[in-house]
Amino acid sequence: MRKESSFKYLGANITSNRNxxxxxxxxxxxxxxxxxxxxxxxxxxxxxSTRSKVRIYKTCVRPVMTYAIETRAENTVTKRLLRTTEMRALRSIAGYTLLDRKRNEEIRDICDIQDVVRWARKRRRAWRDHVDRMSDDRLAKIAKEEKPNTSRPPGRPPTRWYESWSSSSQQQLENH
Structure with missing residues (x-):
């Protein structure tokens, strides 16, 4: 078994196995x-006002939670972590607890804020479009378009970056 190597870069923990x-x-x-x-x-x-509190949330809390989200593939576990953390903050902003039995959608409507996972998906698509406009010799464009030439490890394959912005369930929601 290989030893995992990791280091901190700009506050994010970068690991060799991309956990x-x-x-x-x-x-x-x-x-x-x-x-x-x-x-x-x-x-x-x-x-x-709730509006002022939401603006503080968007400038102080959300950037820490979503740092480098444009370049990261999402899976169900990471989506759940993001949504849970966001809803904990929004419930506190709106003045509700879990015991008040308010639905997440109601609290998002009160705060007039978009779901963090949908917001992240829009950011990811904007980043993809930005990379597509780059010249072909840029490292980001090369990394986006190249496919790995090594065999994949056994087990369920990890979600790829490009799969996380083309969710079929999300496309169905946007079409309605």
Missing amino acids: LKNEVKAQTTKASLISGYLRDVFWRNKYM
Whole structure:
């Protein structure tokens, strides 16, 4: 068994085996900490509008949670981590707890904010379009268009980056 090598780059933990779950877990933990620090100062402040609180969330919490999301493939575990962390913050902003039995969609409507996974998918598509406009000698374009020439390890293959922005379920939702 090979030893996993890792290092921190710009706050993100880069590993040799590209463990997405651990990477997203670390980012959501940092975002939860920041949201927790803001809870007493902003989220529970009755004199601030929900709109102002959401703007603070979008500038202070969401960027930590979604750092480098444009270049990362999503799977069900990472989507669940992102959605759970976002909803924990939005419930606090809206002044509801899980015991209030408010649906996530209702809270998103109150806060007037898009689901973080859909928002990330739009960012990923914008990044793809940006890379497509690059010249053919740029490293990002080469990495996007090349296919690995090695055999894949046994087991279920990991989700590829290009598969995460062309979800068939998402396309069905957008067509309706």
